[in-house]
Amino acid sequence: MIAGVVSAGSEGPNGRDSSGTRAGDKGAGGSRSGSLRADVRLAWLLTRGSDRREWWRVALTALGAALATGFALAALAVAAIRGYRHIAFASGLLDRPGERSGVVLTLVLLLVPVIGFLGQCARVGAVHRDRRLAALRLAGAGAAQVRRIAALESGLACLLGSAVAAVFCVLFLQGEWRQPPVLLWFGIALVAAAVPVLGALVSVLALRRAVASPLGRVRRVPPREGRGPGMPVPMAALGLLFVGLLLAPDTFGGYETAPVLVFAVVIGTGVGALWLTGATARFTGRILAARTADPATLIAAERLRDDPWAAARTHAAVLLVTVVGTGFVGLREVLLTSLRDRGEKMAASPLSFYTTGIDLTGAAVLVALVITLCGLGVGTAESVATRRRGLAAQAAAGVPRAVLGRALLLETALPLAPALLLAGSGGLLIGGWFAGIAHDGSRSVPYTALLVAPAVYVCCLLAAATSLPLLRRSVHPAELRYV
Amino acid sequence: MTTTNGEPSGGDTAPPLLTARRLAKTYGRTPALRGASVALRAGEILAVTGASGSGKSTLLHCLAGIVRPDAGTVECAGERLDTLPERRLSELRRTEFGVVFQFGQLIPELTVLDNVALPLLLAGTARGAAHERAGEWLERFGVLGQQLLRPGELSGGQAQRVSLARALVTGPKVVFADEPTGALDSLAGEQVMGALTHTARESGTAVLLITHDAQVAAYADRELRLSDGALAADGAETSAEVTS
């Protein structure tokens, strides 16, 4: 009773938060030495003492880092092959420099969805982590130290992923390639080290606001001003395209393609779709919020209006993949028909050489889509997890779970529709244009490509729907105990 | 007023609106409730007090049909809440009950007006009519001027008065308030409690009020004290007699 009388909030703080503060007290002692070891120990203590969501973040970040390292190393290894070489797999696709540059470029571009995925992973537990870091600051840790600890946390997770990927890559290379150039080993070591370093740097950048003051974002009410449109993903895509073109200086072999122009259209459409997502999110949010009498639509619309760029940030990678996917499906159809028309005699290599190439590219696009959808699923789950106390209070007040679930799906469905429409059109344009070059306008636009955008739309809804079980658990009254 | 350990025994007043008998609930290995019994009459304001961790909130959750007790019964107007399906419970909470928590019951992205209108919208009321009713309640609690703001832009006292409006907008039979003034300073808390009890008495709404603060409990007609998940034999009925 004493505690109850003394402070109204005595029932408030839950165990997790206080564990963070306790660990923070230890940190104040260690800060004076300023040694890296103390920071590592603190980072480990914080991770060990944290709840399941932190482990999810670590695991997902490690997975993303492993994917990134894997793609980067594969690109590096292929780029390291010099001249003509007979390689046992991929139907001879890796035999000649021309095709190899295409493969390198594809592998490098696969990093785009991986980056989107990593961006979503960083959001997992972000609110809780911000609060914990602010508690560290209150406990006396300096801004630099807190930044170091945060960097170590994500850096170590990335290191785990990149180390695993690097080990497998090295084992594979040793088995397949008898005398790889020494430079390649250096490259592999560089990439394996760069991924965790980049991860740490990005996490420091992302946290610059949280560590600015000891009170940071401790307040429950987030700052009112919405964040920007979140250009990092398209910017990263541009950067990677540049790197890919440097690594693969030759154009695709065999066909009269203009990759730079194609990729410019891809990026342009992606950025356009991204901007459109934000704009339509704001617009539909405003229109629907003013008119609808359906509570689920109202909640979704107001959430869109509140932070229209959140949808854009989440969907950036989805849109890029849709552009590429639609374009690719169109391209594939045109290529295949043209190959069949010309027949075996015209081609320099067997037909299987071309089809394998096309199928591998298709597989790459699918992999990109899967990674992107995982990112979307993680993002939706995180948005539910962050709001779980509020959601539990809503359910307790009698808002049916079905309404909350519908609001969650609508939040993905509403802004994505127009953006996917644009992304699909951009992809079609690429496909149709390519069909035009390839056949002097004699062939019609590849219509199967039309199906890509709707398919991606359905997949996105399914990815968002994976959070519904989490929502069901989040509205459990036990969450109210921490209100 | 005649009660023994919160159970009804006298016949001078109407039968209780909400009755819980020998409730037990355990979270993990921690028993939150151990055989608590309560009866709430229509239009009555009942304060449940006790130390932190005495099971006050769990009692409220069981009575409001938010949590199913492990043992014991909850009955509201002849209906057994502890066996109702979740869908019906949700409807009941939306129409017959109102809830006010210390924090969290307002949706941060909705405007104050939409937050209050939400229970009506859920019941299928048209937007305009819902807004009109919501506006009346906001005016009643002196927060009509804030109707277009988001909950994050309100002071604690304003937010709680908006929560009261949302809890009362459907004309519920019972309002459940869990530490409604817990996060407020005493003056804001006084305004919230004054508004709640005044409106409840005026409209004949029963209130189950959870608090650890005796000054808040003094707004109620009657006090029940919980101690370790059971009712403390502390003469709650004595205090009730003094008032009535």
Next chain:
Amino acid sequence: MYRVHNEVMSTRHILLGLLAGGPSHGYDLKRRHDERFPQARPLAYGQVYTTLQRLVRDGLAEVDGTDTDGGPERTKYRTTADGKHELADWVRQISAPAPHVVNEIFAKVVVAILAGGDPAAYLLDQRAAHMARMRELTAVKTAPGSDLSTVLSADYALNHLDADLRWMTTTADRLTTLTAEVDTA
């Protein structure tokens, strides 16, 4: 308990304060006092009369004249310059903090332990009585149209009762330790 501060409060200063508004006679002063301090014990007319005479004796008030409009003869009083000075001094003086050091409830708990009574039962009964009084005061305070002075004096009493109540709750939780201490002493 909760009326203690009103009894300790100096009636002569209260009357001086009421006189500051202008000359009045004894009955009028009593009526205004009871209106102004609704939670205090009503003043007896005799007490008003003797207090006024003492004020005149000390030169703090003086007779203003007598009224005889229809009824019995009534003496009017007014405050003097000394009276105004004295009142200003009194208003500025702080009150001694924690006036309730000698606590009847505490004494009863200790005596109950010494005499082998049931201090826990006593505390519960006392708690119930306190709560009942707090409910009454809250009802007075929240009644429609209650003026600010009513609200403030009810608040004052409520906060003191609340302090007692908290102390009783804590004491009830510590009774085992307290019993051991008193018994061994």
